[in-house]
Each structure stands twice: as structure tokens, then as C-alpha cells.
Amino acid sequence: MTELNLAQAINSALDLALANDQRVVLLGEDIGVTGGVFRVTDGLYQRYGGDRVIDAPVAESGIVGAAFGMAIAGIRPIVEIQFLGFAYPAYDQIVSHVGRIRNRSNHRFSAPLVIRIPYGGGIGAAEHHSESSEAIFAHTPGIKVVVPSTPYDAKGMLLAAIADPDPVVFLEPIRLYRAVKQDVPDDEYLVPLGVATTVREGTDVSLFSYGSMVRESRRAAEALSGEGVSVEVIDLRSLAPLDEEAIVAAARRTGRAVVVTESPRTAGMASEVAAVVQERALYSLLAPVERVTGWDTVVPLKRTEHHHVPGLKRISAAVRRVMEA
Amino acid sequence: MTELNLAQAINSALDLALANDQRVVLLGEDIGVTGGVFRVTDGLYQRYGGDRVIDAPVAESGIVGAAFGMAIAGIRPIVEIQFLGFAYPAYDQIVSHVGRIRNRSNHRFSAPLVIRIPYGGGIGAAEHHSESSEAIFAHTPGIKVVVPSTPYDAKGMLLAAIADPDPVVFLEPIRLYRAVKQDVPDDEYLVPLGVATTVREGTDVSLFSYGSMVRESRRAAEALSGEGVSVEVIDLRSLAPLDEEAIVAAARRTGRAVVVTESPRTAGMASEVAAVVQERALYSLLAPVERVTGWDTVVPLKRTEHHHVPGLKRISAAVRRVMEA
Amino acid sequence: MEPIRLLEVDGTLRGDPPVDLDETRRLFTAMVTARAYDSKCNAMQVQGRLATYASFEGQEAAQIGSIAALRNDDWVVATYRDAAAMWFQGYLWANLLLGRMGDERGGAPPEDVNVLPPSITVGAHMIHAVGLGWAESLQGSDRIAMALFGDGATSEGDFHEAMNFAGVFSTPTVFLCQNNGFAISMPRQRQTAAEWLTNKAIGYGMPGVLVDGNDLFAMIGVTRDAVGRARAGDGPTFIEALTFRVGPHTTTDDAARYRSDDLVEEWRRRDPIDRVRLYLQRSGGWDEAWETELAESARGAIEEAVTAAESVDPFEPGAIFDRMYSTPTSAMDRQRAALRRDGGDD
Amino acid sequence: MEPIRLLEVDGTLRGDPPVDLDETRRLFTAMVTARAYDSKCNAMQVQGRLATYASFEGQEAAQIGSIAALRNDDWVVATYRDAAAMWFQGYLWANLLLGRMGDERGGAPPEDVNVLPPSITVGAHMIHAVGLGWAESLQGSDRIAMALFGDGATSEGDFHEAMNFAGVFSTPTVFLCQNNGFAISMPRQRQTAAEWLTNKAIGYGMPGVLVDGNDLFAMIGVTRDAVGRARAGDGPTFIEALTFRVGPHTTTDDAARYRSDDLVEEWRRRDPIDRVRLYLQRSGGWDEAWETELAESARGAIEEAVTAAESVDPFEPGAIFDRMYSTPTSAMDRQRAALRRDGGDD
Numbered sequence A, B: 001m002t003e004l005n006l007a008q009a010i011n012s013a014l015d016l017a018l019a020n021d022q023r024v025v026l027l028g029e030d031i032g033v034t035g036g037v038f039r040v041t042d043g044l045y046q047r048y049g050g051d052r053v054i055d056a057p058v059a060e061s062g063i064v065g066a067a068f069g070m071a072i073a074g075i076r077p078i079v080e081i082q083f084l085g086f087a088y089p090a091y092d093q094i095v096s097h098v099g100r101i102r103n104r105s106n107h108r109f110s111a112p113l114v115i116r117i118p119y120g121g122g123i124g125a126a127e128h129h130s131e132s133s134e135a136i137f138a139h140t141p142g143i144k145v146v147v148p149s150t151p152y153d154a155k156g157m158l159l160a161a162i163a164d165p166d167p168v169v170f171l172e173p174i175r176l177y178r179a180v181k182q183d184v185p186d187d188e189y190l191v192p193l194g195v196a197t198t199v200r201e202g203t204d205v206s207l208f209s210y211g212s213m214v215r216e217s218r219r220a221a222e223a224l225s226g227e228g229v230s231v232e233v234i235d236l237r238s239l240a241p242l243d244e245e246a247i248v249a250a251a252r253r254t255g256r257a258v259v260v261t262e263s264p265r266t267a268g269m270a271s272e273v274a275a276v277v278q279e280r281a282l283y284s285l286l287a288p289v290e291r292v293t294g295w296d297t298v299v300p301l302k303r304t305e306h307h308h309v310p311g312l313k314r315i316s317a318a319v320r321r322v323m324e325a
Numbered sequence C, D: 001m002e003p004i005r006l007l008e009v010d011g012t013l014r015g016d017p018p019v020d021l022d023e024t025r026r027l028f029t030a031m032v033t034a035r036a037y038d039s040k041c042n043a044m045q046v047q048g049r050l051a052t053y054a055s056f057e058g059q060e061a062a063q064i065g066s067i068a069a070l071r072n073d074d075w076v077v078a079t080y081r082d083a084a085a086m087w088f089q090g091y092l093w094a095n096l097l098l099g100r101m102g103d104e105r106g107g108a109p110p111e112d113v114n115v116l117p118p119s120i121t122v123g124a125h126m127i128h129a130v131g132l133g134w135a136e137s138l139q140g141s142d143r144i145a146m147a148l149f150g151d152g153a154t155s156e157g158d159f160h161e162a163m164n165f166a167g168v169f170s171t172p173t174v175f176l177c178q179n180n181g182f183a184i185s186m187p188r189q190r191q192t193a194a195e196w197l198t199n200k201a202i203g204y205g206m207p208g209v210l211v212d213g214n215d216l217f218a219m220i221g222v223t224r225d226a227v228g229r230a231r232a233g234d235g236p237t238f239i240e241a242l243t244f245r246v247g248p249h250t251t252t253d254d255a256a257r258y259r260s261d262d263l264v265e266e267w268r269r270r271d272p273i274d275r276v277r278l279y280l281q282r283s284g285g286w287d288e289a290w291e292t293e294l295a296e297s298a299r300g301a302i303e304e305a306v307t308a309a310e311s312v313d314p315f316e317p318g319a320i321f322d323r324m325y326s327t328p329t330s331a332m333d334r335q336r337a338a339l340r341r342d343g344g345d346d
Ligand SMILES: Cc1ncc(C[n+]2csc(CCOP(=O)(O)OP(=O)(O)O)c2C)c(N)n1
Pocket: B029, B058, B082, B086, B089, C081, C120, C121, C122, C123, C149, C150, C151, C152, C153, C154, C180, C182, C183, C184, C249
């Protein structure tokens, strides 16, 4: 056990994967010599050399496309895209090829690669550096999309993603990279993909979120307990596939649901969760499912970003609303 | 008035726009000399010349990016992407630039361009030729996303899109290009964007759809009337912005809603509509909103495509279910 | 720049042939077989037995010649127009047909054949070849990867990234561009202002070769050199093979809209099969009975493949949920149940 | 290949100067002013008054020299590292600062200034310059467009598509690549195996020029030629300006991880401002009092801009909904109401 923050936990997972499986290779911009813009790959180039930890030209489509080819031929590539806002040039490779090769070759070929992408706002970053467009990946057939919110989950889910025989988009909440430390086992362990987890028990309302919004949801839950509201917080962890059973069970239990994401609202994950809840738990609902989301706007720059990324105030307001309904 | 099919109606709109506004320019692959793979631009190159109807190299990002620059400098480009499956390479330009310039320049610059894209399946086309990923565009801030389902709407909505001071993604249901003819005015007229329309009256259930799914929904409505179910069919027409008022009013009126799309299910437009309905019409709902969608799979090839794209059978089953709930 | 040519249009040879007479006869047979496949597909499409079909008539030397320079286990990543190449590397005609009938099982070549299913997205697949070859090097194998693509594909950003990665990482990749003069309706001159596509190679620090793509021998020669370099660890090569598609872009295309019959006739006179026949005749490696017989057995092989493809049973409805992941996810299971409940449409 | 150079490191001239002494003094002043801005920004970032900042120290000649060859109304599309160029084309320091403070209003240059807000996505903006210039030609104007970008940007697919479109459509575009040796941590040699980026131009059928980017005069000369060609309707040009960023990639970068102090020192000796000062001294166009004064007033101008930027009032909460569309859509209105109801977080 070592106390690690989320970035260090990911580094530890990558280190183990590189050490234990010769097929594992890292590929990305500035991940080698400098250890990545967030230092998540720190020290790995020095430890495993430039053939295992590969600094790539500035070309996201090329990086994902090359990794895709590598994966088909037996390598286990782990790609880093510098920020989610720079993943769009690679979107065609992901939707048209990475997510399809198993289907289009009827299992003859597969592409077990992991695409790690820091995402999300809340730190007043420059344009394009605060994207939260995870829904477009969750909407993409043939891939899995997961988001850890704790160091423990980050390591175990990344190791599970690497072991997965199918492609996984692994989103890392920038805002949580160094936010908290947690005891994390030194050895390999797997946190299964596709499974949500309850991070706080509660009986009045179910709060669904993932990534950095889990922390905001917990903050709100704590605050609301002072008002006598018992809020359950569920970390979805996996966006594709979504753990519908966990969602539906919680909604049926409490009868009140709020979903929190920092992404654009229209056709985002909050809408998906709301659709599922009403579909399978309608008759238990005591109030409409509230969506607390980023707006359908570009993430505003530092000066107004707090009007966009949900936090204590907006989450609490939504919870109070479902309580009063 | 002339009887036109949907492809001809679009051709007529383009013809008028080119004739009436010197700033209008068409840009796309094979749109000139041959008139486009669907012949939608037939005759326009011959009429307006290669400086107005521009055949571009095979490079979707370049086409959209160049049109974006053109639009900023006073041209009104209308881009054609050959199929929605080939729009992904241009996605970065759309999300990172086309939808952002007004915001990032605080209105100093804007990009009034139209991106026309044939979409959807049901005709047994080759891989990548049947995509229905409109949700990723609806999820993209700063653009409008519209889908006509009739020749009349196609012409009027395209002219409205061209006149719009903001970028519009204009999706054209491939399956309907030549499916029906309709009397269409010869002159210019506008069908306002952002507004849904009721295409069939009914009192028991509201069926929401757009594009080629409107026709399937109508077929189902007709069939169900034989079973004594009165089905209202609403053509959403605009996905961003969504006409929430129309959706909510209908759901409150009938108390039963079914949404039909041919796109992947998770985080698709059907989820958005379901989320809106439960949010604002929960207490009127007599049954959960049903989503009839494509699956979270690649669109299957010809031999099994009919297991994927919704039609009479699946829509009717959903309507019966909400009736029985 | 003059394209490399070994075999003149009249069948006379410049210098030494790259292969002996037996191998030439084998490759001639392959080209004739491929053409038989091509005309069968065109016919079947008209009969509604195949979906849209993209003919490769006229490009047989470029495809068979380049593949002839590969080893059996090398990787090939090609397009919708490269059925001849794919087949010659071991893909089955029956699978190619099955794909054109709209059946995903067509995308699966035999286990020991390293050929990806045909790429329909223009441009995206070249970087896959880069990754495949790279993976082989990383694993200590000397397998190489060849990407086949058209002149139009060189306009896509992904072409650039593929070429650039191959240069930077010196991957064992052969970029075989069949410049057949058109990308659907657009002539090569509208794809780029460069005089030759070959001019692009220097921008990636790699050798570029211009070759007569209708010359079987020249194709074998330049590809062999490129493959040799790649296998020796000396990096990638770009080959521009000048050729022509005699047919329309696909069966839905009307080529008369954008090119003249004269141009087609001009290229028919440079037919890649005729040229080898003339050479064989000059070299005493041909007689009519032999060709009649091989044409006969080529047609027979294609008919067999058609029968095989057409007798494949349809998928069961649920199959689409089994193909997406190694093990169906919870979403696949839920959706399979929904399809089972409501039934698919038609 | 040898880069074009007019001014030696010691300030001696090869051939004729492209501008007279007065203009040289004006451009020297501009470079000094730009550097004052750069050091102010670095200082403000440390104080937490600016978000991440990307220094252009060492690249002043490349930016001021190239812009000097433009007309006032020409278009400029540049990156996060090109503040000197943008300002010299008319963008206000105050707006550049405002942007770095995290305020969208920084993205709006004055009405008559044709400079887009700085591009942060690497690669995507060059094609915008192609479209801008193209639009001008289509409208009968002789305005041209210049794109500024780095060596790293040449690896993106969008670079390729931009260069290719410019070639095919012969648009009035100047591609100004500031090859400053690194893309974050990656040296130029890791971006491409080509010997020079200039080698890429031939692949697009356009002229490519290699120039000493720390030489103000050479920059003016080659850009003027390129602009002249573009304005005359003779199409695009690619310029590779060899330069160096003396500072780290941005204020969050630790350049010591990937490059040596020796390399930095070597480039400091080629400082673009020093070189012009030496030339002015040789030509009798310089005295210390003059430089002291101009440095003083440069700092004054920057301080004024800082004050202006820092006194801009914050946005009202609802402003984000007004910036997205010409007229807010129904979605914007609904979401504005929701924000008003619940309040924004902090
Ligand atoms: C990304 C993408 N854009 C557009 C298309 C539509 N399309 C199919 S083939 C083709 C032309 C390709 O020309 P070329 O690369 O020369 O190959 P050829 O067909 O001549 O063999 C186009 C534009 C596509 N399949 N993929």
C-alpha cells in the first residue's frame, strides 16, 4: 500500500503493465522524455526506453490509427491524448475503425487498445482544455468508456482496461489528478469495468455522477445532510456500458434522482441516465429526474467557468427541488 | 408549384440561393461536374460555373475548414459531405472551430455556413454509408442541427439554414431522397428552424421522430389506427435546438410518448427527448417514454440491417406497450 | 519524371525480367482469374445479387505485381477496389463476395492470412499498415505491411500522418498508391498541384518511386525493392503506380459524365494483361489452348466461390450483438432481449 | 540547403537591405515592445494575474518581419505563441492580455483588424487562412491571408489538407512556419524524417523557402516575395523560418527536461533584436538614449494595456448564453433561466 494521488495511481498501473507484459507500449505526445504534460508517465521512459514509451509527432489521428494497427498485430498499446479537446482529430479513427474491426471482421481481428484522455474543467484552463464530451464516445459502438474518480479505482480500472480484449476510452478527470491521496495497493488488482459503485449511502435521493463531479456531488451530499436530507451518491464509473441495474435499483429505492455531469446538456450522459430511470423506475419516481449539467455552450474561460461547471450550489438546488416535488 | 422529390427540392433551394446571392458558393466532393453522388447538385455546376460550385479534393476536414474561413470573410459556403460516415474527419473543425468562433471572438467573427450531409440507413448500403450519429452534432455547442423529412420542408429549411447567421448542420435522409414527391413552391420560402411540426393528429400516444423515421412512424400510426389506437406523429425537424415546448405540450396532452430514431441508443436523441418529457411532463405520463432506436452496434450490412433500423414492427410494439402500461 | 517500365506495350522487354517464365505464367493466370472475378461481379450486381461493386479492371498488374513481391505472411491493408491484391495475398474470393452481398462474415480472411477487410473510408487505413508493421518490428518479426490506396486518398490528412509516422519511426511499410487517374469524378490534377504524387515522398524523408502500373514486371521490381528495404529495417517507400480504371467508379457511377471514351480507349490499348500475353508469346510461354484452359478454370473457380458465398446461411437476428465485443456487454444483452421481444423489421 | 540570410549575427549586411533606416528603427522598436510584453506576461503569470503563458522570446524577427510585409487589411491567423505578430497586425495588447486572463472578449480585435483570435488547437487553423484568402479572391479583393504555425503543426493532417487546398485552388496564402526547434518536448527531428520542412512544399506544387528566422531583413524579404506572389494571383508559398524559443513551451513547462542550457545559450547569441541593434549601430541609426527611451515607452504602453485589461468588468452570469449564437436559441434561453434560478458555482 502506498498513498497515491490519481495521477500517481495511473503511473503505477502503467508501470506494472509495462513491467509485466512485454506487449504493452505507450504512445503519445510528450509522454516520454518529459513524462507527459500532467507527468502521468513520469519516469517510465527512463525505465522502459523509447521503444516502449514512445514520443509521437503532434498528430492524434496518426497516434490512434497507428496504435490500432499495432493492437491488431499483437501489441497492447496505451495511447495518451494530451487533452480531450485534442481527441477530436482522432474521432474518425475511433468511430470508423477502432470500434468496428471486431464486427467488420466477425471476430477475426480485434483492437485491444486503451486511449487515455485527461478531461474536464474547473481549473480555469485555456480554450479547448476543459472539454467534457464523453457522451460522443459513449454513443460510439464497439468501445467501452470509463471514468475513475479515485486513485484506487484509477489504478484498478486502468489495469482492467489494459487486460480487456476490446478498446477502452479511459477518461481521467484533470481536476482530480492531484486533489486527493488514497492508499493504493502496490501490486496488480482489477476493478471490473461496467460496474457503478455507491460512494455514499443515503435514503432520500440518489445522486448519479462520475469523474470530478463525484467530488462535487459528495460535497453537496454532506452539505444537505445538515438540512436533514439523506443523499446517496453513486459513481457510475462506466459510461459504456452503463450499469443500468445499479441505476434502476437506486432510483427505485429512493424514488428521487439527480444526475450531475459537466458536459453539454443536450444528448449528454445526464439525459441517458434520466431516460433509463424513467423507463425502468417510472412508477417509483416521486419527482422528475433532475439533470445538473454544463450548458450547451463552449466551456467558458476562467472568468465565467464557474457559471458552467456544476458545483455545490447547483447540485444542492436540484436536490432540494426533487425533495420538494 | 412543381412536384419534386426531396433531392430535387434541395436542388431547387441551392439553385435559388446561387441565383439570388452572389456570396453563396457550394463546396464538396464530386458535386460539380457529376452533380454529386446523389445528384442533388445536378446541373448547378453547368449553370453557375466552377467558381461557385467547387469540386474539392477528398479531404473533409479541409473542406469544412476552408468553408469556415470563407464564411468568416463574407462568403456563404454550403458544404456537401458525401455521407455522414465520412463527416468524422471534419468533426474537429466543426466542434473546435465552426461552433466556437462567435463565442471565442465575442461576436466579432461568425461562420454562417451550412454543412449538408446525407445520413441514415435502410437501403442496404455498404459499411460507413448508413450512419445516424446526429446526436454527436446535437451535443456540439454553437451549431444548429436540422433534419427535414419532406420535400417542402427540405427546401424551406435549407433556405432558412442558408439565411441563418450561424452554422447549420443540415442532415438529409438518404432513404427519402426519392421516396415521395410533393408540390413545392418554385420561389423562395422559409421554414423556420427550431420548430417541430405535427404531421398526424392523434389522441392516445405521441410519436416523436425525424428524418426517415417519420415515414416509419406514420406507417405505424396508420396500422395502429386499425387497432383503435389514435397516434399523433410529431416531426421534430430540429435537433438543436430542440422544440421542447412542442414535445412537452404533446406529452402532456396524450400522456404517452414514444421516440423513434435509427441512431445508436446510448446518449442518442431518443434519450434526450425522454429526459425532457419526464422532466417537464412527468405527472401527465401514463407510461414510461419508450425509445425505439438503432442498437449500440455498428449499422449491420444489408443482410441484417432490418434487425437494426426501426420499422413498423418495433414501433408498433412500443406503442402497444405504452397503451397497455 | 519518367515512370519505371520494364515491359513495353508491345510485350518487348527492357533489361532482365524480374521473374522466370513459369512465375510469369502463374502471374498471368492470376491476372486473368482476377479479371474473371471482376466481370462476374459486375454481372451479379446487375442481377441484384451483389450490392454496389467497384471494378478494378485495368489495375490487375498493379495489384498482382505488387503482391507478388510480398511474403505470404506479410500484412496487406487495401481498399474496396483491391480485391485482386487481397485475393492474391490469400483472402478468399468467397469472402470478398460475401462482403459485397452485405454479410459481415465476408470480412474475415482465413486464420493464417494477414489481410484486413477492405477499407471503405478513404485515407484512414494507411496508418493501420504503419501500426501493423511497427508492431511486427517491436516483436522482432521481419514481417512488413503494405497499404494499397488511390490517388484521391493522398488528399486526406490521414495519408499525411501515415507517411510521416512511417518516416519518423522508420517502419517497415510499403505505400502503394494506384494512381488510376480519377477519384470518382475528379481527375488527378484536381487532387493536388504537385506534378507527381511521388513528389510528396521527399517531404517525409522517404524514397518515392514512379512506375508504370500497367507493367507487371516493373511493379514486381519496384515493390520487391521497397519490400527488401522494409524487411531489412531500412524504412518505408512510397510507390506511385500509374494506371487506369477502365470501368466506372462503382456500379452506381456514370463515368461518361466526367471522362471521354477516347481516354478509356487509349488506356485499353495499354491493358496490363495483353502486355504480358504478348511477352509470353514472344518468349514461347504461351499457346492458345493453354489460355483457353486457364480462362476456363478461372471462371470455374469464380463460380465455385459464388456458390459458396451464396449458400452461406443468413445470420440469426441476435448475431449483431455478439460481433461487437469479445463478450457481449450488459448493453448488448439488454438490446438482444429487446430485439427478441419485438422482432426485427424488414 | 542553406537558409536565406541578409543580416549576419554581427549585424553586417549581405546585399541590399529590404527597408530603409527609418523603417528599420520602427521595426526594431516593435521588436523591443513585443519583448517587453513577453516579459511582462511571464511576470504576471508568476503573480497569478494571467493563466498559462507561452513566451515568444527569440521569435520576434520572424513575427515582426513577416507581418511587416503585409498590408493592413490582410488576414492573419496565428497561434498562442504569436502575440507579437498579431499585435503588429493591429490586435490590441489589452485584448491579448484579456484572453490570457480568461475572458472571451480578448478574442475580439478592433473592427478593421483582420486577425482571428489565437488558435490553440495545433494544426487546424492553417486551412482557415486558405478559406479566408480564397473568399477574398472570390469577392474580387486582393487581400491575402497569412497563417503562422510551428514545426509541430506540420505533423497534423490539417496542415496537409491546408497546403493541398492552397495548391489546388491557387489561393493567396502565405504559410509561415516558425520552426523553433521544438514542439513542447519534441525536437524537430522527431516531427518528421524530412531534412527540412521546406521539402514538403514540392509535394503541394508550391514554392518552399528556407530562411533564417532570426534575421529581420531576410524575413521581410522572403515574406514580401510570397505576399507579392499571392496578391498577384500566383498562389501560395511555404516559408520555413529557422528560429528558437528561448523560454519554456509555456509557463507550466520545464524545458530543462528535454534540452540543454548550451543549446539555449547558442541561440541567445543569435538573438534577433541584438542583431538589428548591431546593424543600426553600424549604420548610424542607433544611440543609447534612443533605445532607453523607446524601451521606456514600450514598457509604458504595455503597462497601459495591462491596466486596461485588468479594469474590464467581469461578465454577467448570463453572458455565456448570448455569445453562442447571433440570437439566443430556445435552449440558450431555457438554460439562462436555469442559471438565474440556481446561481452559478465557484
Ligand atoms: C473519408 C471518405 N471520404 C469520401 C468517401 C467517398 N469516396 C469513396 S471512393 C472515393 C474516391 C477515392 O478515389 P481514389 O483514392 O483515387 O481511389 P479509387 O476509387 O480511384 O480507386 C470517394 C471520395 C469515402 N469513402 N471516404
